[in-house]
């Protein structure tokens with residue numbers, strides 16, 4: 001399962017990458033606005049520089065008319081280069097824009113997915129990723145995890161190339177449910193990523209191992225000190 005970082009803060013991205021080789025970064029206009037950088041393209045270029053060349057960078061268009069979305073998407077790819085995934089909302093004119101861009105070989109992530117049908121249509125239109133908003137769906141009284149699973153099932157049954165990119169998570173359990181169901185990718189905010197992969201109990205267990213070893217074998221010793 002691909003795991004991406006859902007944030008645009010350079011320090012957080014670098015800290016997370018220092019601990020683990022993630023598969024890329026996803027942003028949206030709100031996430032970019034939180035960095036305080038009034039030049040979003042500058043922020044995206046900076047993110048591009050701190051992540052590996054082959055990592056994906058997902059960024060969203062703001063236009064609402066089909067032609068404008070297409071123009072904006074092409075501009076973003078021309079500035080940000082390879083491995084850019086343009087996020088197009090699967091609402092309004094988005095589906096038409098997705099089909100035009102996909103035919104021209106541009107990587108598209110269909111975003112703002114609040115139901116199975118828009119996701120299915122986006123997959124049919126040629127989107128590479130489909131981003132259902134799991135926690136936002138839960139907050140609306142729906143079962144976000146189940147909707148993500150249903151999208152995965154229907155898209156695989158139809159034989160489309162698209163993968164679900166589970167998004168909008170507020171806890172590790174929601175993320176793990178994606179994995180259990182074989183969903184191909186998730187994008188997770190730094191706080192949830194930290195609780196998912198790093199926990200104090202495990203770190204304390206390792207500290208105890210070192211402490212016991214040092215009591216017997218000497219301060220600061222590792223296996224390197226023994227033949």
Ligand code: E4P
Pocket residue numbers: 006026027028111112131133135136167168169187
């Ligand atoms: C990803 O495509 C979404 O922009 C993101 O995961 C939304 O997360 P939020 O519901 O925490 O804003």
